Amino acid sequence: MQKPAIPKGTRDFSQIEMARRNYIFSTIRDVFALYGFAQIETPAMELMSTLMGKYGEEGDKLLFRIQNSGEKANEAPEKGLRYDLTVPFARYVVQHRDTIQFPFKRYQIQPVWRADRPQKGRYREFYQCDVDVVGTDSLLAEVELIQIVEEVYRRLGINVCLHLNNRKVLAGIAEVIGAPDKMIDITVAIDKLDKIGVDKVNDELRERGLSAEAVEALQPILNLSGDNISKLQSLRTILAGSEIGLKGVAELEEVFNKLSIVDCRLSVELDLCLARGLNYYTGAIFEVKALDVQMGSITGGGRYDNLTGIFGMPDVSGVGISFGADRIYDVLTELDLYPAELQSTTQVLFACFGEDELNFAAQCATTLRAQGIRVEVYPEAVKMKRQMAYADAKHIPYVAIIGSNELAEQKLMLKNMITGEQQLVSLQQLSEMLQA
């Protein structure tokens, strides 16, 4: 018989993996709730007409299609698996526009599927965790998302830096150096400044078609230094001739100003090289990196002015970020930051020598559970060694052993699985210990 397996690029999640993933998701959810974001879910399948053409030619090829079955297979519309949470969200907003309250603050935590070639850290099924506000262009939305980033990573214990950029500033730079159509080329090139140095960046800029004058005009921007405030002051001077550029500077200033008003302690760095999502972001662009571990972006997002235009509903501005659950998982693992309690949720295992003892254990367990204590009863009176091995493997911290003496006394021999100590206790004493 064939050994059972799962499709390439997919994963089973074991109990400990689920405990860790649930810890990440529930931390994130709790913070979302503090800001009034509420959860929605959309179906795994969307119509192909909803998905096609939204992710570029490459993306279209990576969509998983579902075969229609049944008699009318040929007449049924084509369906495919969700590729991200953004397009289904846009479809949701348009479809339910009449019942949605705007500004609409929603989050969504669901798997997505991509027929990518599987490799280390890249899966064909993975979870996304998106939080967005749509229907307002207030910069308070950006500020609250940054506060959410601060609080999520504070709770998870990960030191992070948030990189902040603004598409309008980039457009302004391209404009003032006389290369308004080269914004993306410029950003992609200066993104490499740290790695390849200013001379090679200039070479690349020229290769990408910038004139010598434009490259020259860009130098003050490449040399910007100092803190966020002084960078913004310099930018204000440099971009004096660009309306859109000044608008971007003003937006950044307002975000920094509001962050200071709400006493945000997160490290936020103005980063003109941040080139993420330039094809669709129209204002703020965010990216979050962990400071104590080598890992790409663990959270990112930005403002978009036209989420729902593709579905015929124009002028819906929004801003959102996405938490990368798989990478956060890896960061927490690498830094060993998971709470010890995740190892086991069970607080005590009852281990018994016989049937009468088992019945007494079931009574004790019922009493403890009514007090909210998480209890297992090893269901068979097998050798004590095997029952102990079960507790050990499951990292259960206490075993309450019941033999004939304990049964006669209506007491429990309680073994601390870490220290090995044993003591005879009453059920009442055990309950007090575990609730303490």
Added chain:
Amino acid sequence: MQKPAIPKGTRDFSQIEMARRNYIFSTIRDVFALYGFAQIETPAMELMSTLMGKYGEEGDKLLFRIQNSGEKANEAPEKGLRYDLTVPFARYVVQHRDTIQFPFKRYQIQPVWRADRPQKGRYREFYQCDVDVVGTDSLLAEVELIQIVEEVYRRLGINVCLHLNNRKVLAGIAEVIGAPDKMIDITVAIDKLDKIGVDKVNDELRERGLSAEAVEALQPILNLSGDNISKLQSLRTILAGSEIGLKGVAELEEVFNKLSIVDCRLSVELDLCLARGLNYYTGAIFEVKALDVQMGSITGGGRYDNLTGIFGMPDVSGVGISFGADRIYDVLTELDLYPAELQSTTQVLFACFGEDELNFAAQCATTLRAQGIRVEVYPEAVKMKRQMAYADAKHIPYVAIIGSNELAEQKLMLKNMITGEQQLVSLQQLSEMLQA
């Protein structure tokens, strides 16, 4: 442009629907955790070789197949969407047998997909919520599952009755009336006793090929009455000649005995007509019905002796139940049993008359959130009517209004959205109110 839509038989879940679903799932999860069950997840896609032939000919037709894409599409193994959680669980147990601790207590809450014709209450994507213990034949497992049913429905506030049967008793009945190959026919016929009466049941039994003697011999069983204990006593006499029948009676007696030892208050009724899952259950059979509403079974399950045999791992006995989330949702809706808090998680909305007021609101919100209070700030200083309408539509119970007077005094005009009362309060006072 085409109106956006989703595939037939699938659903979007709005914020309030998600809040209700999450309430059901988190109630169930909390109870599972008290008994030491831990969560696993499996991929949405399984290999077709894992799925095919496991659900009968009809089931095979209802599997959603995924088209392979990419260059090597023809070489890649065929994949399909998960049809239930049982087959993936069996596959999981065999695949991970070396790292699993037995008895293995797991639960799984995930969507499944079936290409059924959509109709009222029947969807092509729906969640299942399965909890199983495998690797033990201890009847304590049955008892704990019944206790879980008791506690879940006590917490949800739904009055239920659990119907209990045992496949071995049914086999024994068929044996003693001389029709050992007619067990399923007999059960299906007597399942109609309440609806069609004893004469028509006897007609049907004869039509199904039972001899007159067999039908005659069955009459004492059709006439069984009294409480569970007296029914079991009668059965013990009737089944005296059947080894398997007596084994079934002994199992039922032990389950009832243990339920009484742990002081289970759930209404549990011995129901010989319960015919659920006779093709695979080998011992206990459970079904739970809501008492105060017309609805089919809302939870069901049983014991199986050979979960993993299909994947080459014999003799793994287990017992499990499945909570029907969609039906529980409908019962709670019909009986209006959802906690009022689910309407809104946000406790207070800040509504402002200007930019300075908005900044003050953002500060107040930050302070309250640090205390665990769930706060929204309406992000724009639009007309107060619109801000109030937002709070109203989202069922937010309090609105803290900030105009120039409140800003000058650093206070808030707090409006109770239910009574309409307004009072000027300090942030400290608001915090105390909301935490009380």
